[in-house]
Amino acid sequence: MIAQIDLLPLLFERMFPPPAVVDELSHRAAPIAVRDWMQQPPGRVDVLQAADIDDPALGALDDGGRILIDERKAAVVALRENLEVAGTRGVLDLNAERTTRSSS
Secondary structure, rough: OOOOOHHHHHHHHOEEOOOHHHHHHHHHOOOHHHHHHHHHHOOOOOOOOHOOOOOOOHHHHHOOOEEEEOOHHHHHHHOOOOOOOHHHHHHHHHHHHHHHHHHH
């Protein structure tokens, strides 16, 4: 765990986690800070069912990895849909860039 859950609403205007991710982040085994965050997530969090996206390739993906991902199959689909893909490192890099720009 990198203890940076509060970065997500600062960096992304809207978030659409699938149910599997919501379940994972709400599970009793998840860190308390993450569970607390999921109990009262930012208003820009909407659970997105894979069926809500009209792309048969999504059926081949594991539950849980869709847009903000570290799963290669999901990244390929996202890129094909002209979506920007970022894994954990990408989120941290984005935060570092914005922090550097705002302090210049």
